[in-house]
Amino acid sequence: MSILSTGVSGLSAAQLALTTTSNNISNVYTPGYNRELTLLEDSRTGAGTEVTGIQRQFDYFTATQLNQANAQLKSLESYEVQINQIDDLLADREAGLAPLMQNFFSALSDLAAAPSDPAARQGVIGTANTLSAQFRSMGDYFDDMQQGINTQIKSEITQINNTADLIAKLNSEIAIARARTGAEPNSLLNRRDQLVAELSERVDVKVYIQDGGAYNVSIGNGQPLVSGSESYQLVAIDSSLEPYKTVVGYEDSAGNVLELQESLFEGGKLGGLMSFRSETLDEVENKVGQLAVSLAMEFNAQHMAGLDIDGDPGQAFFDIDDPVTFASSRNAGSAGFSAVFDDVSQLAGIDYELRVSDATAGEFEVIPGDGSPGFTVTLDGSNQLNVGGVTLTLDDPALLVDGDRFSLLPTRQVASSLDTLIQDGSLVAAGQVGGSGDNLNALALQDLQNSAVVGGDATLSQGYAAIVGDVGNRANIVQVNLAAQSGVTAQIRTLQQSQSGVNMDEEAANLIRYQQYYQANAKVIEVGATVLDTLLGMRA
Amino acid sequence: MRISTVTIYEQSVSSMNRQQGDFMQVGQQIATGRRVVNPSDDPQAAAQAVATSQAIGITEQYTDSRVAARNSLSQEESVLSSVGDAIAKAKTLIVQGVNGTLSDTDRASVATELEGILETLVGQANATDGNGRFLFGGFSDNSTPFVDDGAGNISYVGDTNNREQRIDASRLMPVSDHGEAVFLSVQNGAGYLAEADMGNTGEAVFTGPLIVDPTDPQFGDSFQVDFVDVAGTMHYSIDGGAPVPYEDGASIEMGGLSLKLEGLPANGDSIQVGPAENMNTDLFATLNKALTALRTSQVDNADTAAFRNSMSTVMRELDNSLDNVLTVQASVGARLNELDVVDGVAENRMLSYRNNLSDLIDLDYTEAISEYSLRQIGLQAAQKSFVDINGMSLFNFLK
Numbered sequence: 054m055s056i057l058s059t060g061v062s063g064l065s066a067a068q069l070a071l072t073t074t075s076n077n078i079s080n081v082y083t084p085g086y087n088r089e090l091t092l093l094e095d096s097r098t099g100a101g102t103e104v105t106g107i108q109r110q111f112d113y114f115t116a117t118q119l120n121q122a123n124a125q126l127k128s129l130e131s132y133e134v135q136i137n138q139i140d141d142l143l144a145d146r147e148a149g150l151a152p153l154m155q156n157f158f159s160a161l162s163d164l165a166a167a168p169s170d171p172a173a174r175q176g177v178i179g180t181a182n183t184l185s186a187q188f189r190s191m192g193d194y195f196d197d198m199q200q201g202i203n204t205q206i207k208s209e210i211t212q213i214n215n216t217a218d219l220i221a222k223l224n225s226e227i228a229i230a231r232a233r234t235g236a237e238p239n240s241l242l243n244r245r246d247q248l249v250a251e252l253s254e255r256v257d258v259k260v261y262i263q264d265g266g267a268y269n270v271s272i273g274n275g276q277p278l279v280s281g282s283e284s285y286q287l288v289a290i291d292s293s294l295e296p297y298k299t300v301v302g303y304e305d306s307a308g309n310v311l312e313l314q315e316s317l318f319e320g321g322k323l324g325g326l327m328s329f330r331s332e333t334l335d336e337v338e339n340k341v342g343q344l345a346v347s348l349a350m351e352f353n354a355q356h357m358a359g360l361d362i363d364g365d366p367g368q369a370f371f372d373i374d375d376p377v378t379f380a381s382s383r384n385a386g387s388a389g390f391s392a393v394f395d396d397v398s399q400l401a402g403i404d405y406e407l408r409v410s411d412a413t414a415g416e417f418e419v420i421p422g423d424g425s426p427g428f429t430v431t432l433d434g435s436n437q438l439n440v441g442g443v444t445l446t447l448d449d450p451a452l453l454v455d456g457d458r459f460s461l462l463p464t465r466q467v468a469s470s471l472d473t474l475i476q477d478g479s480l481v482a483a484g485q486v487g488g489s490g491d492n493l494n495a496l497a498l499q500d501l502q503n504s505a506v507v508g509g510d511a512t513l514s515q516g517y518a519a520i521v522g523d524v525g526n527r528a529n530i531v532q533v534n535l536a537a538q539s540g541v542t543a544q545i546r547t548l549q550q551s552q553s554g555v556n557m558d559e560e561a562a563n564l565i566r567y568q569q570y571y572q573a574n575a576k577v578i579e580v581g582a583t584v585l586d587t588l589l590g591m592r593a
Numbered sequence: 594m595r596i597s598t599v600t601i602y603e604q605s606v607s608s609m610n611r612q613q614g615d616f617m618q619v620g621q622q623i624a625t626g627r628r629v630v631n632p633s634d635d636p637q638a639a640a641q642a643v644a645t646s647q648a649i650g651i652t653e654q655y656t657d658s659r660v661a662a663r664n665s666l667s668q669e670e671s672v673l674s675s676v677g678d679a680i681a682k683a684k685t686l687i688v689q690g691v692n693g694t695l696s697d698t699d700r701a702s703v704a705t706e707l708e709g710i711l712e713t714l715v716g717q718a719n720a721t722d723g724n725g726r727f728l729f730g731g732f733s734d735n736s737t738p739f740v741d742d743g744a745g746n747i748s749y750v751g752d753t754n755n756r757e758q759r760i761d762a763s764r765l766m767p768v769s770d771h772g773e774a775v776f777l778s779v780q781n782g783a784g785y786l787a788e789a790d791m792g793n794t795g796e797a798v799f800t801g802p803l804i805v806d807p808t809d810p811q812f813g814d815s816f817q818v819d820f821v822d823v824a825g826t827m828h829y830s831i832d833g834g835a836p837v838p839y840e841d842g843a844s845i846e847m848g849g850l851s852l853k854l855e856g857l858p859a860n861g862d863s864i865q866v867g868p869a870e871n872m873n874t875d876l877f878a879t880l881n882k883a884l885t886a887l888r889t890s891q892v893d894n895a896d897t898a899a900f901r902n903s904m905s906t907v908m909r910e911l912d913n914s915l916d917n918v919l920t921v922q923a924s925v926g927a928r929l930n931e932l933d934v935v936d937g938v939a940e941n942r943m944l945s946y947r948n949n950l951s952d953l954i955d956l957d958y959t960e961a962i963s964e965y966s967l968r969q970i971g972l973q974a975a976q977k978s979f980v981d982i983n984g985m986s987l988f989n990f991l992k
Contacts, residue, residue: 081598144631151643155650162654165758166661169735170724488732490756499759502651514647522640525632532633543607547600554597561987
């Protein structure tokens with residue numbers, strides 16, 4: 054082997070090393086780029102060097118760890134964005150529910166002082182209007198948030214499907230590239246790993262590497278999302294028990310859509326949205342609804358026990374919708390319930406699922422949403438059930454089928470329906486025995502402020518304080534968890550970057566090194582040539 | 594360990610972000626003056642703040658309620674005070690009118706003066722507050738409670754309800770007294786009255802009754818003393834009992850009471866004796882009775898006896914009515930006092946609530962401002978280190 058060819062092998066190695074270095078430099082800020090190293094070996098065929106490969110500095114274990122950490126981080130981030138909205142909503146002490154309830158009861162106190170004064174009567178109606186408007190606005194805000202989450206879930210599902218498609222395509226491209234060149238298609242591999250990282254930010258996924266090097270991605274209970282060069286679709290569907298909610302459906306190869314349980318999603322933005330919805334939004338909505346129902350029903354009952362200025366019995370003061378109940382869209386039977394509020398003190402601000410355990414006997418298993426023990430109820434003679442302060446009436450027991458499911462959401466979505474029915478001051482029932490100075494009922498109405506009307510154990514104000522404390526606690530926990538998770542993620546990211554990231558100083562040093570390497574090899578060729586010239590010159 | 598250039602950049606930026614976030618947080622606290630801006634800043638404090646704000650709201654509500662209560666009670670007190678004066682004046686007139694030296698004409702002029710007092714009293718009984726609501730009508734405060742039937746007889750058409758107001762968490766205070774309680778009632782245990790029958794024709798004049806034995810088993814009962822002529826001698830019987838010979842100037846004893854009688858009654862005369870609350874308790878009826886008596890001309894001894902008996906009853910009834918009005922007035926005064934006491938308590942409570950609320954959510958400015966400077970320095974340091982670290986590159990030396 055000649056000195057010349059040795060020099061040339063070094064020269065081309067130096068060129069490749071410089072290319073790799075410049076590639077590293079140019080991709081320093083490229084997301085998903087993994088630093089590359091030029092692998093050199095001394096030539097097996099004699100003197101000189103040989104480039105055995107351009108190696109991608111990628112550690113699958115660290116990358117997976119980082120993906121999992123990122124999944125949790127994104128979950129907490131999206132949770133935080135949502136819960137902060139409620140946290141902000143409750144932060145306003147002047148326009149919150151508490152001062153408006155206080156104003157309402159102060160107006161009742163004024164009414165008790167001057168029961169025949171038209172201004173005092175109008176004051177009660179005015180403050181009631183403001184209060185019910187605030188309940189409605191809060192209820193609407195929650196409804197909007199539910200809608201917003203539905204939209205976000207739909208968009209996440211579209212993104213997940215697109216990403217899954219791309220991973221499946223890359224699986225086959227990578228296989229083809231490997232077969233064709235025998236070398237590692239580094240940029241394709243980078244892109245695929247980056248897509249897996251992006252997917253992890255959206256949803257919990259598990260990745261299995263197949264023998265051939267393909268990534269198989271699964272979701273939920275192990276439903277495959279990417280299998281080799283195939284990808285499967287997620288679809289946004291209405292929840293079977295709470296149809297106003299969008300949930301994730303999985304379409305299997307036969308085209309059947311399976312409803313994936315919300316509890317299967319914890320990580321990623323999707324997991325954060327779903328946890329927020331089931332843990333916080335539903336709960337706060339239920340509790341605010343419970344306040345609205347307690348106020349409306351208890352106030353109406355007392356108001357109807359009184360007499361208006363003309364001595365006529367009081368009418369309902371507030372209007373509020375009936376409790377919401379749904380039959381599962383997957384039921385075999387077609388029976389349905391209607392619901393009305395019954396004993397407000399029994400309302401617990403939670404949801405219930407009813408499952409038909411014996412259709413012929415009209416027996417249901419009730420599963421409370423707060424995780425408390427389930428119980429069994431049976432239809433009475435008039436096809437009615439009492440669950441959690443609500444009377445449910447079944448339309449036709451003959452249509453029940455074992456295993457059918459129903460949901461009862463007693464105080465969900467009712468806050469946005471609270472309205473003041475009475476707008477004529479003379480219809481305010483301030484008295485009980487008659488007479489323009491009769492303030493007995495005004496006093497009784499005023500006393501509701503200090504009565505345990507919420508769930509039978511809290512006043513309206515205490516009920517509201519509990520909501521504020523509860524939301525504050527949850528938001529606080531999410532913030533603390535998020536800070537901790539950010540730290541953990543940053544550490545793993547630093548570790549991953551120390552392996553796969555580009556350091557500019559290092560590359561600058563490499564530039565100098567490989568430049569000198571190149572120059573030295575050029576010198577070798579020059580020397581080789583001189584030697585050859587000397588030899589040739591000797592003959593002359 | 595290798596540090597990638599991206600890590601250096603990311604860590605500097607996230608450090609600046611964090612510092613900036615903390616700086617903003619303190620800035621927001623200073624701007625709002627509150628330590629707890631969002632419930633999540635301190636959930637316990639935020640929930641307690643709701644409860645404390647509500648306590649403040651309720652305390653203010655009761656304070657407003659006390660203002661209204663004080664207003665009603667003060668008006669009532671001032672009316673009651675005039676009523677008391679009027680009754681006292683009526684009593685003076687009765688004393689004048691009883692004077693035996695007066696002629697029919699003199700008594701008629703006393704009657705005229707007394708009638709003026711009666712009218713004043715009816716006016717006071719129908720007094721209204723600033724909004725035109727009758728003070729003594731009970732719940733029926735929009736119609737005149739004491740009405741004249743045209744013949745001078747005054748009757749009460751209000752009801753017997755007293756309006757109450759919640760002036761504190763555990764106190765429901767009556768802020769009015771209905772007309773019946775003020776003008777048509779006497780206090781329990783107001784003593785005994787004797788009243789001669791209108792149709793009496795004898796000359797017997799009673800004095801008393803006096804209580805001589807409160808332990809008598811029949812003490813507290815009402816009695817009727819009937820005078821009957823038994824075989825030419827005047828006898829009396831109590832509640833239809835066995836007739837006892839009548840003795841002029843002696844006292845008749847019944848149920849622990851003693852009633853002194855002077856002059857000779859006629860056959861068929863009778864006198865009612867009983868506890869004041871069982872007899873006439875109507876102030877206006879009493880005054881009308883006095884007017885009738887004063888305006889009746891006195892021809893013989895029987896007329897004089899009837900007049901003196903009537904005036905004696907009227908005097909006792911007026912005493913009882915005055916007692917009653919003064920008692921109601923005292924109770925109103927006590928309620929006004931109570932309002933003052935509750936006001937004081939509420940003020941203290943309010944102060945402690947406000948302090949409590951301030952402790953819960955308000956900002957300690959000294960602490961916050963030093964925190965603010967600290968965060969500012971932290972942020973500046975992070976910015977400086979970002980610039981320094983990013984300025985250091987080997988590329989700077991490659992020429």
